[in-house]
Amino acid sequence: MKNIRLIGISGSLREQSSNTAILRTIETLLPTEVGFEIYDQLHLIPPFIPGEEETDAIKDFKKRISNADGVFFSTPEYAFGVPGVLKNLLDWTVSTGEFNEKPVSVISASPLYTGGEHALSSLLLTLTALGTTRNEHSALSIPDIKTKLSKENDLTHPETIQQLQDQIKNLLKIIAG
Numbered sequence: 001m002k003n004i005r006l007i008g009i010s011g012s013l014r015e016q017s018s019n020t021a022i023l024r025t026i027e028t029l030l031p032t033e034v035g036f037e038i039y040d041q042l043h044l045i046p047p048f049i050p051g052e053e054e055t056d057a058i059k060d061f062k063k064r065i066s067n068a069d070g071v072f073f074s075t076p077e078y079a080f081g082v083p084g085v086l087k088n089l090l091d092w093t094v095s096t097g098e099f100n101e102k103p104v105s106v107i108s109a110s111p112l113y114t115g116g117e118h119a120l121s122s123l124l125l126t127l128t129a130l131g132t133t134r135n136e137h138s139a140l141s142i143p144d145i146k147t148k149l150s151k152e153n154d155l156t157h158p159e160t161i162q163q164l165q166d167q168i169k170n171l172l173k174i175i176a177g
């Protein structure tokens, strides 16, 4: 498991984002020898225009993905879909293929009982188009997220923590081949 590097991408730019909180929890649950960073430059990504020259932020993002062994996504659902900022980020990689064969774990958390299921299935469809690698255990929908976070925005719900541990185990297994 040496030298494994993972990256977490949150679909929310909100300061108090529950989805970013999930990625922070994942960071605490990972084996110490696994490197992890949460991507925090999403707000710098310009609108995707095919053929347009890549900005430094886009080049930097692509490099981070190329260098990562696997990617955790955690996203909210907006209007039954993936937040535009996240879809826009992924659109920049369609023709350059940074996500091709990249192992992924895909999570959607929502305050609703539906757990962001539409965003989750939509994101999975996009990640299929991008050629990512995953199995039938690589997706997790987390409903009622507000009740599972502390006042400090930490995940405190044992069952959900166990589900994140399962996601970690599964992603590392996929990476190990």
Ligand SMILES: Cc1cc2nc3c(=O)[nH]c(=O)nc-3n(C[C@H](O)[C@H](O)[C@H](O)COP(=O)(O)O)c2cc1C
Pocket: 012, 013, 014, 016, 017, 018, 019, 020, 075, 076, 077, 078, 079, 080, 081, 109, 110, 111, 112, 114, 115, 116
């Ligand atoms: C414009 C807007 C649209 C939303 N649409 C949905 C939706 O379709 N389904 C859903 O489950 N939650 C929806 N929500 C609620 C979000 O799931 C909730 O704000 C969530 O906490 C956002 O994730 P975050 O905490 O990571 O920022 C919406 C919120 C906003 C602001």
